[in-house]
Amino acid sequence: MNKLSSKFGRYSLLMHFIFWFLILSQFLRISFFLWQYSEVSWNIIDLLRTLLTGLFFDFGTVAFISICSVLYYTVMPNKWVGSFLDKILIYFFTSLTVFILVFTFFAELTFWDEFKTRFNFIAVDYLIYTHEVVANIQQSYPLPVLIGGVLLLTFVFLFIFYKRGAFTTTFSSKANLKTRLSVLLSTIGIALFFGFFITNNQAEWSQNRYNSEISKSGIYSFFAAFRNNQMKYVDFYTSIPNDKAFGIIRKKLTSPNSVYSRNDYSIHRKITDRIPSLENKNVVFVLVESLSGSFLKEFGNKENITPFLDSLAQKSIFFENLYATGTRTVRGMEAVTLCIPPTPGQSIVKRPDNQNLYTVCSVFKSRKYDCNFFYGGDGYFDNMNAYFGGNGFNIYDRGRGSVLSDEIKTVRNNINDNEVTFENAWGICDEDIFNKMLKVADSQYKTGKPFFNFVMTTSNHRPFTYPSGKIDIPSGTSRKGAVKYTDFALKELFRKAQTKPWFKNTVFVIIADHCASSAGKDEIDVANYHIPAFIVNFPEKQNQKIAQQCSQIDLWPTLFSLFHWNYQSDFFGKNVLDSQFEQRALMGTYRKLVLMKKDKVMILSDQKKQAFYSWNKEDNSLKSLPIDQSFLQETISWYQTADFLFTNKLLQ
Template sequence: MTKQLTQPNKPNALQQLVFFILSALTLMVIFSLLRYALFKYNADLIGDTPTSTFIEAFCNGLRFDAKVTAFIMIPIGLTFLCSKVMALRTLQLIWLTLAACVGIFLGVLELDFYHEFHQRLNSLVFQYVREDPRTVLSMIWNGYPVVKYMIAWIIITAIVFLIFKLIDRITKKNTNKQYPYYVQLVIFILCVAIIVLAGRGTLRQGSPLRWGDAYTTDSPFANQLGLNGTLSLIDAARNVSSRSTVWKATMPDEEAEKIVRSMIVLPNETLVETDKAVIRRDTLVDKNKTLPVKNVVVILMESFAGRYVGALGNPSNITPNFDRLAKEGLLFTQFFSNGTHTHQGMFATMACFPNLPAFETLMQEPEGNNKFSGLPQLLSIRDMSDVYVYNGDFAWDNQMGFFSNQGMTSFVGRNDYVNPVFSDSTWGVSDQDMFTRGNEELNKLEASGKPFYALLQSLSNHTPYALPKDLPVEPVTDQGSQNEHLTAMRYSDWALGQFFEKAKKSPYYKDTIFIVVGDHGFGNPIQLTDMDLFRFNVPLLIIAPGIQEKFGATSSTVGTQVDIVPTIMGRLGGDVRQQCWGRDLLNLPAGDKGFGIIKPSSSDQTIAILSGNEILIRPNEKDVKLYHYQVGANPTATIIDDKQEADNLKQKMEAYVQMATKSLLDNTAGAEAAQTDK
């Protein structure tokens, strides 16, 4: 008796078509469920947005999901060209499961990424990855429920695999019916048409589906939900590798140069070397507006969001020490960071250079090796000593390399502390350790007899929050998902208060101008304008002898971090040659309400210009929007229909970015002409 061998079922062309369609629909369902998970996880951003807006966002999302699905389905579509390949279902199942596995992983990753940055996955992912991987992994492990997420990811992936197996089984029923090759060819052409149509995402002529096509509502959260995180990350990777996001000129350089000079150069300043640099100028400092100081201390506070500062209108008592200090100095009530990442806060504040498209990680780029007209360059030539005190590792963001090149010589980082009160395995020592060491270093510099400048940078208010076990402050418990973040902010505020208590007892205090500023804000349930303005709104406090007598206790002048260096130089006295891309906020012409150019970190090419209480936002590939806004205790944002004003601000913003980019690429951003090899 012979043993009969059974042949495995081989799908015919129609069965393979059903497999193709059901697999594609499964992927679409997965992406929609991931979008729903993102929606629920960030439900505090819904506010009073109507349900219909989010339905529209989910419908928009189907187009972006279809685009990703189309690319995944290309190998399955190609199987119609060969019956033998069509029969290799195991390989097809492996491919579909792997693709779904990656999409699910990115979807889980995006839950907290969006909660932190209010952006879908973008070039920030690559920025973190190319930094110190050990630190990044430690931050993720200690800051988020990684094990829970990994288990969920594995379980969901296993369920998806079983679904694909089920689809495979029901589309391989016993049949001997096979179709002529031309039928397979027709089906192949049909699949190609489906893939191309879904991949383009639109029937219009010209450009295919763009991220701007998701921006169809007035809700920033809903618009972001319409995107697909996997697709956003792929687009970011392409832009990072190609540098395609470098700002393209929108007007002749001569016209842009004229506009920029009218925006920045003040009456007490004279342009020099106009054939070599855009805004290199000599500043004749008004002696009546100087202060009796010789030292400079800049304190850059991690994630010190203006939205939660009591002195700016928040009633939650998160920053009692800063609020008390604000009564002793000059507080700017409408101040903004140039970017939404510490990296941008550092070079904007100290190097006086704006955050530009394609150069969001300037300190790590080749152009970061240029000389900038910042505080180190301007004060080093005055023979002032310096120190940079930081909780963490100076290799992060290439801080030591960048600031050494700019002229700083003394650095105190995480490995230089002895017996710290608390040391976090991810970032380093706590803020109270940093501020204690900072005061010690400033006392040493004072004892040397030379004037000095210093940068003290905090870090505890960053995931995973380097806080001592026994907190010296009450934890925040009434702010929902923000509780942990705001507890860290309250702790940082306490450490800042401890520093000033010691500083006031030190001999250097009476001769020093202190600048306290946030490096950036962070997301909260109120997304003010399409720019999510609270991620930029930070306090700026200047404390110095005689500051209130000459300039008052508060100022509503709009400014950004690039205005800090010229404002400091105007208080020190002495004539200055500089090329800061900001202005002295305490020496503006009468009636000047101030302006600033801001841009999110990452590959997001949205740019905005603030002018007084107006903000013009220019999303990439979309029309501009002009708002009247108000930050503080009663934040508002109202769209303005004023084409003339919108065109005026748009022209200024584009000219500023165009010439700043040219200055960077030409290496002419320093106070002196760049040296070139002959």
């Protein structure tokens, strides 16, 4: 029996477990440090603060984890200590807890590989959609090896506990009432202290985002995100009077061809065009999964993985300086359907009461378009079907059933097995979803109604698998291959569409939902929001490269202006081709809200904090600046008014 075991008696195993957890957590933290070796701050003070802050949060985490076992040790009578029941319960739950935690540490490594962050609200979402996530893990990693490794490590750690006498001492020692109550009250006290007085964002002490993320405890971050998925703007962010905020935004949205309908808290206005509108053209809209601007040769990539898109950039209306509003697909969907800045917390796509909103579909419906949403997976994921179905789209996906719900009067059409040539965890390959859209478009053409078909792709997503023999990069080997396959599938879409009788009267719009990665050492990695966008099949004389800095929310107002449409608007986006367009981009995470105007960047954070930077595009760095009050008030106004309109149901 070692000194640690004899010193803590009945609580010997618990103390071994706590020390094991703290050591393994620090080992994981050091691993992340080495992983991001070139981007973290290795200043000795920063290094120590990162490790000590992490240790502090690990104490809180292990206190929460230990509560159940402490309660058990408190209420278990001394006469049953070491009994068969006592041994079975302690062996079983200790083994289960160690197994879960080892698996969690492995999960943190894979999560960091994908997102370069500790667990956050994305991990919470993934817990809900278990089918897609489990299938993705199976296809991305050697699962038998992974589970086998977790079991082996669990056995090794339990064996160490055993050899150090932790189990023997726990089963042979008894604790008096004073000791039991002291341990119980101490554990509960620590847990209550962390629960009421410590927030996860207190770990974000460094201007280097990686140091702040590594300072966190993954499990603690997970439950903090679970609790804070919904965030009311005025409760968490710096605000100004609504009169002032709406006054600023209404001025920003004013244009010679728009007239506000009301004078209250509203941005509703009528957009008119002096030129007669074009014949109603069909619109095929493709939202491409994780298509970073950095993948294109047009933006400096030398790997030639987007040859078709690079050629398209020369013969389309191409947006050179456009930025995504967020880091997830649902943020991209929110931006391109509502033309709204990203509100804090969850995307509107995933929130309650998000039906019957005024979306771009509303504009198309007012002109008698047939509107459809195509997704190669089950649209239950991320609440997509409920959102699109509740806002006027018919649904085509791989789910089952014909009607979404009694409240959502939308037809849900299944993509049948005989229409699928390849499928992975996230859905059918891009070629298959494009072929399904083409098939539906043929039927729509026969009805004589114009159509608006919204396609969400999936192939450029881990596990990066796609049909073999299509490109020169083997399936499942890298994102580079997935990007090149998506480019190939888009080329095939256009090749086939050009043979259709409806092609000449159809405009194609292609844009990314977000970048493949959004993480960097700074609060906001600006370069990792830069995405390409194309408007294709207008007369050749209209093709151009748009250099103005703009946002996803500006895409549809620009297209509607090219159509010379008159329409009602609740959109925050504007026509980029307007000579009076003021360059700016709106973007953020679920907690950071950003306004960028050329090289100036204002970031709003929860806890009513803000920071102002100049952005160096050459090295993608941010340099702190004194707060510009006018810039700050404009930033606040964009986000405060957007949040106000949605939460008060004024976008319906």
